[in-house]
Amino acid sequence: MDIRHSYREAGVHGASAVGLVVRLYEQMIEDMRQVTIAIGKNDIVLRTNRIKHAILVLAHLQSTLDFARGGKVSRDLEAFYDSLRQRLLAVQFRPSLYGVMQIKTDLLTVREAWIKVELAEWPSIRAQMVMPAEVNPEQRVDWEG
16 A cells, blocks of 8 residues: 555545645646656656656646636636646657756746635635744754754
8 A cells, every 4th residue: 555645545535626726736746856857867758657647637637727717817727738738748858957947836836826725715724724934933843963
């Protein structure tokens, strides 16, 4: 039994629709991390598989866009997804760590926006989170070594 897989499955079952979108972005970010490793090792098979997976996740996200209700946001996300797909294909055919870093940065930025949407949608999630700025200095542990 794979513990990471079990953890992800448990997280998906209790997630909101926006939470699932966040998890899909996290999966694409992990795919890009693996692409970075593959480029470093010149592992064409790993690079191809991870890019292919990211494109599949992207296709799923794009297929769920609701243009009737989403308006400009849906159109902007569609343009972002189209651009992302083109850049993923470019990295596949012309491996570039810089290109992967740009993709990852964009994914992280949009993921953060979805997290803000989720927190606005579900205030109870925010109440359960302890943000680093909210930590009491006396509760902090100094790590040495």
